[in-house]
Amino acid sequence: MDKTQDSKSRSIRGIVPENHPRRESILVRERLVEAMEREVVVPQGLIAQGRGECFDYLIGEKTRDFAERALEVAAVLLIEAKNPVISVNGNMAALVPREIVELADAIPAKIEVNLFYRDEIREKAIEKVLREAGAREVLGVGEDASETIPELFSQRRRVSKRGILSADVVLLGLEDGDRTEALVKMGKKVIAIDLNPLSRTSLTASVTIVDNVIRAIPALREKVLKMKSLSREEREKLLKGYNNRDVLRGAMKFMSERLAQLSLDL
Amino acid sequence: MDKTQDSKSRSIRGIVPENHPRRESILVRERLVEAMEREVVVPQGLIAQGRGECFDYLIGEKTRDFAERALEVAAVLLIEAKNPVISVNGNMAALVPREIVELADAIPAKIEVNLFYRDEIREKAIEKVLREAGAREVLGVGEDASETIPELFSQRRRVSKRGILSADVVLLGLEDGDRTEALVKMGKKVIAIDLNPLSRTSLTASVTIVDNVIRAIPALREKVLKMKSLSREEREKLLKGYNNRDVLRGAMKFMSERLAQLSLDL
Numbered sequence: 043m044d045k046t047q048d049s050k051s052r053s054i055r056g057i058v059p060e061n062h063p064r065r066e067s068i069l070v071r072e073r074l075v076e077a078m079e080r081e082v083v084v085p086q087g088l089i090a091q092g093r094g095e096c097f098d099y100l101i102g103e104k105t106r107d108f109a110e111r112a113l114e115v116a117a118v119l120l121i122e123a124k125n126p127v128i129s130v131n132g133n134m135a136a137l138v139p140r141e142i143v144e145l146a147d148a149i150p151a152k153i154e155v156n157l158f159y160r161d162e163i164r165e166k167a168i169e170k171v172l173r174e175a176g177a178r179e180v181l182g183v184g185e186d187a188s189e190t191i192p193e194l195f196s197q198r199r200r201v202s203k204r205g206i207l208s209a210d211v212v213l214l215g216l217e218d219g220d221r222t223e224a225l226v227k228m229g230k231k232v233i234a235i236d237l238n239p240l241s242r243t244s245l246t247a248s249v250t251i252v253d254n255v256i257r258a259i260p261a262l263r264e265k266v267l268k269m270k271s272l273s274r275e276e277r278e279k280l281l282k283g284y285n286n287r288d289v290l291r292g293a294m295k296f297m298s299e300r301l302a303q304l305s306l307d308l
Numbered sequence: 309m310d311k312t313q314d315s316k317s318r319s320i321r322g323i324v325p326e327n328h329p330r331r332e333s334i335l336v337r338e339r340l341v342e343a344m345e346r347e348v349v350v351p352q353g354l355i356a357q358g359r360g361e362c363f364d365y366l367i368g369e370k371t372r373d374f375a376e377r378a379l380e381v382a383a384v385l386l387i388e389a390k391n392p393v394i395s396v397n398g399n400m401a402a403l404v405p406r407e408i409v410e411l412a413d414a415i416p417a418k419i420e421v422n423l424f425y426r427d428e429i430r431e432k433a434i435e436k437v438l439r440e441a442g443a444r445e446v447l448g449v450g451e452d453a454s455e456t457i458p459e460l461f462s463q464r465r466r467v468s469k470r471g472i473l474s475a476d477v478v479l480l481g482l483e484d485g486d487r488t489e490a491l492v493k494m495g496k497k498v499i500a501i502d503l504n505p506l507s508r509t510s511l512t513a514s515v516t517i518v519d520n521v522i523r524a525i526p527a528l529r530e531k532v533l534k535m536k537s538l539s540r541e542e543r544e545k546l547l548k549g550y551n552n553r554d555v556l557r558g559a560m561k562f563m564s565e566r567l568a569q570l571s572l573d574l
Binding site: 075078086088089090092093099240245287291294298301308 | 341357557567
């Protein structure tokens with residue numbers, strides 16, 4: 043088949059009616075499809091987006107109290123970390139580039155590109171997106187990703203010496219389970235943003251924010267600013283009272299009850 | 309950016325470990341990514357696959373009793389139809405081409421290509437997949453899709469005169485809600501295969517099979533063979549006792565209870 047056809051845009055951004063019941067959701071999808079055409083997102087990232095959409099639908103597309111609790115503790119961990127790093131993949135760069143930079147500035151934290159499907163074209167495309175969104179430094183691109191973490195089979199193992207390798211707290215969004223496990227085994231605190239409370243990432247992370255990155259990243263910045271005004275004792279109390287399994291159970295229970303309610307309304 | 313990079317394969321088929329907990333699911337994803345590289349599947353089809361994966365997970369990746377009930381009634385409708393048509397899109401062609409042809413032969417029914425993102429390259433790529441899988445006739449390609457059905461904004465409106473336009477029963481998989489509504493308004497019986505019991509397609513269809521097309525299409529063929537041996541009275545009884553809302557409620561209740569159970573097991 044003629045390969046020149048591959049680059050043809052399939053975007054329907056311009057033709058989604060203003061009154062379409064799923065307009066917002068469709069426009070987010072289109073943002074990812076366009077990002078794939080710019081090499082920022084890979085096809086597998088689109089499938090991951092779809093899985094997320096389903097779980098987001100089940101929580102009613104809102105930041106719920108189980109996410110609020112995780113956001114508060116995540117903010118405390120990030121503020122108190124010696125070397126906090128925000129790990130960015132293609133989907134996050136496509137969906138919330140400016141919000142990532144604003145969060146990194148508020149903490150402050152480093153930003154590192156980390157990809158399952160790593161190649162230099164993608165790394166640089168994502169770096170470009172982040173720099174255009176205001177990032178002054180982007181780790182994990184090219185030679186900077188020269189260190190490795192023990193892992194099963196993906197290019198996720200390649201990390202920056204000043205970034206994820208030496209980080210004590212790592213914030214991940216939309217991640218694979220193998221990588222989360224590897225980072226936790228290295229003794230790092232891992233904060234995951236994952237809409238699926240049943241994923242290995244969710245079950246393995248130190249703190250799991252069951253929410254859409256589109257809402258969670260700006261909400262996390264708000265919590266960081268708020269937690270900065272708390273005393274060390276108040277923060278300590280939040281950390282001590284936190285149980286990630288309870289949060290995941292809360293998310294699953296919420297989804298279960300919502301489905302039961304929707305079935306009654308049918 | 310250098311467009312020659314766009315056609316580079318991102319397949320990880322060769323490197324997924326045999327013991328990976330989600331190996332089957334990952335290989336199905338890879339089949340779709342490869343189909344996108346051949347123009348059969350569009351990026352939005354990958355997002356739809358991801359949504360399906362999530363709901364499939366919630367039903368435990370098995371054909372449940374609510375799907376069995378819908379499959380039986382769907383088989384009766386297809387056997388008794390004057391002009392039954394199986395409407396095929398990119399994802400279905402990528403996932404179950406041979407199974408679609410075998411189902412069409414068993415009924416017998418016509419096969420028609422119908423695409424949201426229609427262009428001649430895709431139509432022909434899908435026709436090729438179906439012909440290689442054994443289809444002798446594929447409607448809805450090129451000039452054959454010359455008729456239109458009233459619809460909102462997509463190329464879905466274009467149909468074949470001998471196929472969907474004059475069909476009394478249409479089988480759809482992985483469909484958009486607008487189209488399902490349009491076909492029902494035209495007085496057709498619509499059988500939908502949709503893992504999301506809350507979608508507009510599921511709510512609008514005459515019969516909704518809440519199951520993965522990978523399991524549902526072969527299962528439907530089995531039911532067709534079985535229902536052929538029933539008397540007209542026995543078939544009539546099945547049709548009379550069927551309530552699609554009950555089936556959808558059953559699917560939602562099942563998902564709800566499974567989530568509640570999983571939260572207890574955590």
